[in-house]
Every structure is written in structure tokens, then in C-alpha cells.
Amino acid sequence: MALSVLVQQLISGLAMGCIYSLVALGYTFIWNAVGIVNLAQGDFVTVAAFLYAATFSNHLKWGFVPALIAVMAVMALFGMGTERVVYHPLQGAHPRTVMLSTLALGILLSNMDIILWGPYPVTTRGPFGQDIIRFGDVSIMQHHVFIIVVTLVLLFLQHLFFQKTTIGKVMRAVAQDREAATLMGIETGQTIAVTFAYSSALAGIAGVLLAPAFMVSVDLGSVGLKGFASCVIGGFGHITGATFGGILLGIAEVFVSSFLSSRYRDAIVFVILVAFLLLRPQGVLGRKVGESL
Amino acid sequence: MGPILEIKGVSKSFEGVLALNNLDVEVSEGEIRAIIGPNGSGKTTLINVITGVFPATSGRIIFKGQDITGLSPFRIARKGITRTFQNLRLFPSLTVLEHVLAAQHHRSRVGFWGSVFSTRSGRAEEEGMVSRAQEILEFVGLKGRADMPGLGLPYGQRRLLEIARALATGPELLLLDEPAAGLSSEEIQALERLLREIRSRGITVILVEHRMMLVMNVADRITVLNYGEKIAEGKPAEIKNNPEVIQAYLGRAYAAAGS
Numbered sequence: 001m002a003l004s005v006l007v008q009q010l011i012s013g014l015a016m017g018c019i020y021s022l023v024a025l026g027y028t029f030i031w032n033a034v035g036i037v038n039l040a041q042g043d044f045v046t047v048a049a050f051l052y053a054a055t056f057s058n059h060l061k062w063g064f065v066p067a068l069i070a071v072m073a074v075m076a077l078f079g080m081g082t083e084r085v086v087y088h089p090l091q092g093a094h095p096r097t098v099m100l101s102t103l104a105l106g107i108l109l110s111n112m113d114i115i116l117w118g119p120y121p122v123t124t125r126g127p128f129g130q131d132i133i134r135f136g137d138v139s140i141m142q143h144h145v146f147i148i149v150v151t152l153v154l155l156f157l158q159h160l161f162f163q164k165t166t167i168g169k170v171m172r173a174v175a176q177d178r179e180a181a182t183l184m185g186i187e188t189g190q191t192i193a194v195t196f197a198y199s200s201a202l203a204g205i206a207g208v209l210l211a212p213a214f215m216v217s218v219d220l221g222s223v224g225l226k227g228f229a230s231c232v233i234g235g236f237g238h239i240t241g242a243t244f245g246g247i248l249l250g251i252a253e254v255f256v257s258s259f260l261s262s263r264y265r266d267a268i269v270f271v272i273l274v275a276f277l278l279l280r281p282q283g284v285l286g287r288k289v290g291e292s293l
Numbered sequence: 294m295g296p297i298l299e300i301k302g303v304s305k306s307f308e309g310v311l312a313l314n315n316l317d318v319e320v321s322e323g324e325i326r327a328i329i330g331p332n333g334s335g336k337t338t339l340i341n342v343i344t345g346v347f348p349a350t351s352g353r354i355i356f357k358g359q360d361i362t363g364l365s366p367f368r369i370a371r372k373g374i375t376r377t378f379q380n381l382r383l384f385p386s387l388t389v390l391e392h393v394l395a396a397q398h399h400r401s402r403v404g405f406w407g408s409v410f411s412t413r414s415g416r417a418e419e420e421g422m423v424s425r426a427q428e429i430l431e432f433v434g435l436k437g438r439a440d441m442p443g444l445g446l447p448y449g450q451r452r453l454l455e456i457a458r459a460l461a462t463g464p465e466l467l468l469l470d471e472p473a474a475g476l477s478s479e480e481i482q483a484l485e486r487l488l489r490e491i492r493s494r495g496i497t498v499i500l501v502e503h504r505m506m507l508v509m510n511v512a513d514r515i516t517v518l519n520y521g522e523k524i525a526e527g528k529p530a531e532i533k534n535n536p537e538v539i540q541a542y543l544g545r546a547y548a549a550a551g552s
Binding site: 166167169170172173176177179180181182183184185186187188 | 344346365366367370371375376378382383384385386387391392394395396398399401419422458459461462
């Protein structure tokens, strides 16, 4: 394979990987805060993609940046609502019960997508359309570069937030020992609501970045599974791990489909997922835990 | 001075097992009150009930004349009651300073957005928080350790960090669950001095402790629990010679031999 093709593949894999990382981080923050896997995370991405493509971009003709901000805001509110309705009333119930409740939300959302936006896939033009950048014989989709840049900026801001701001420190404390935090006067309910809002906003960004690159349909929800696999690869509950796992998965997918066949594109995700669950369930960066659900 | 904490007829049962049985305790403002008793006598349960970790099965808890029974733990903490944990519960990824900052957070007037966008007033407030946090660290004897990870401290200093974190919430009543466990005798002497300094700052202390030397040296009054009931209360000298206490600790035979 020519080097130029290799580089092209790598960039497109990185771009997909960034999307998976964003989804994976959504799982991670909720997991760390409340010990729940939000099984509707992938459907949040679909809702955001529809909101952006069908409503803000195609219908209201908003520019990319205002549309992105609007989708993130709507999704953040939606996340807080989810916390109130789906998680909060079940506090103290078995985690499995809460996860079933998020599964139900996911099913509800994917059907609501069809009711609101119709059964046909929606396409939209992103900020760069199908524009391509050329370096010698390497041609790269501008949108892919854009996805990577946006993700890097976001990861940097997120790092600043958790390391530098007091509220970020408080959120880390809550994630690590909720009971001890609450006994230090930290209102964990509030930080949990913020966590849900942020996780949903991440799904919002993922949806907006995905929409111009794909046809937007309920099938987009499968990124939820890929994000989940990313978490398992990196080590569930591990922020760096989730980011790393997503990128690894994105690149693996692209190379498998070009070396073997694109029919194996989705299969490879399951192969990797099963392999990790069997051989290294704590993931690349995670530590072993004795407890299970 | 009047009572800061009144425990009135508090019982706590776990699936029929009575861990606290109709307990009445009054703690005066500004004192160091030790709570002692054999293992399983209900000391830690009492701390958990006061701080709202478990609701009492029956009875009332009055703090500064206000009924706090059944309030959620963070509200009780904000009213001025905090605690440390017998088996240290530090936050693994936070530095020493960050532990104190996180615990101070609810006293800050900076809201969420002020903290995120570091507005000018927010920044001034946060600088004030950092210097207050440094003061607290110096007070407990952790000066110069601010930027270490909390779990990077040696064991004895982790206990001090738990005390610093609890002090950071601005308590009027501090509950210490076996703060001397695992400490060397020099560290216990330092802890004794620290407890006196905490008291001299007007903070009431409830000390659950097994190390009798520390208890006898530092406590103003001692409450003795056995099987969830109060069997004695009084000044250290009175407790030391109370036959019922000796019996609870050392068994009937020893008490009989001693008398």
C-alpha cells in the first residue's frame, strides 16, 4: 500500500476515533459519577445529529457555530432532564435497574427520532462540505481534520476544567468517593446533574461532527456501541483510557476495512470487544477490580 | 456552656440487630468528648447516625437547638458537623491542597460559571480559598505538602489530611473516628496537641478512640458505650475507676479480682 493511502487512512481513522472517544467520554463521566452505564448514550448522539442536520442546519439555515452551540445547549438540558427522570427516582436501586431505565430511554429516543424527523436519512453540508486538502499525493477530507482539531481543543478545555477549576476538583472528589464528598458538605446531587449535562453535551458534539460525514438516521446510534467498546479497551471509568480506546478503535476499523474487506468494519469492533473482555477486562489503562455488577 | 449536640433517645437497628439502644448524650459546646467502648459497642454507628449516613430508627438529634434528624448528609455538613473516617477515605487523584479546596467549596460564593470562566471576582475569591487552604494545612502540620498527591503521604499524615479536609468545611462540631489508629507514639502526641488547638479555636470535638492514653489525656468528658447503650459518663478520672467500665472492657473475672 502506498504511503499516501496509508496516511489518508490514518487520518480518516483518527477522525472516526475522535468521535468514538467523545462518545466514550460520555459513558465515562456518568460511570464515574454514579456507577451507571448510560445505555442511551448512542441515541443521544443520534438525537443531536438530527437536531443539527434536520432542524438547525437544513431547516433553520443556521451557521455551523451557532448550530453547534445550540445543539450542545439543548443536549445539556436534555442530560439534566435525563438525570431527573431516568436516574434520580431510582437512586438506591440496583445499578441494573437504572441501566434498564436508560435502555428504555434509548428505545424511546430512537423511535422519537423517526416521529419527529421522519424515517428517511437526512444529509447536510458541514462547514467544509466535501472539500479536500492535498499534500502531494495525499488527499484528506477537510471535515476529518476539523473533527480531529475540535476534539483536541475540547480535550484540552476539559483537562483545564477538571484540573484548574474548583468545581472540576469537586467533581473529581464526587467521582472518587461520593459518600466522603457528601460528608464534606458537597452537594453531590448538583455535581451529578452537571455530569449528566456534560456527558450529553459531549454526545451533542459527536452528533454534530458526525452529521456532515454520514447520512443521519437512527442507525447512527451504533456509535454508542463503539463508544462502549472504546471504554472497555481503554479501561472503564478511565478518562485517558476512553480517549485512547476510541482512537485505537477508529484506526483499527479503517485498516481492517481496507486490508480485509469493509464488510468486517463492524465485526472487528466486536472481535476487539470480546477479546478485551476475555483477556484484559480491566482494559489497557484500567486496574483490576474485585467487584462486579 | 450549653449543649451544642443533644442525642435524645436515639436507636438504630440493622435488620433487627440493635446497634444503638435508646441513647441519650449531651455534648457541651467547646469540649472534647471522647466516646469509648469495646468493639461493636456502636461508636461508629453513632457517628454515622449523627452525620446522616444512616437515618436513626427512632429518636432525635438536636444541633445548636435545631432538629437535624433525617437531614441529608451534605446539609448536616453545611450546618457545621463534619467527620473523619476510621479507614481513611481520601480522594485518590486529588493533591493534598485539592482535598482541602474541594471541602471548602460550599463556603465559596463563586458559582459554577464564575468558576469555569474565572471572572475577576471569582479569581480573587479562589485565591482567598487557596490561602485559607494553605493555612489549614499549616495548622494540622502538613505545610509544604500541598502539591503532593493525597495518597503519596505517609500513613500518619494521611490521617492529618483527613482532619484538614474536615476542618476546611468550617465545622463547629468535628467527629473523629479513631484518628490515632496506626499512629506512632510521637504522632499521637502531636495529634494530642492538635486536638487541643482545635478545641482552643472553639470547635467542639467528639473523639471515638481506642488509645486510652490519648483519651485520658485530652478528653474533657468520656461517654462509655457497650452493646449500643450508655453505661457510664464522666470525667476521665471517674471513668478510669468505674467498675462497670472495667468489666465491659476486661470481663467480669477481672472486675471481681480487682475489687
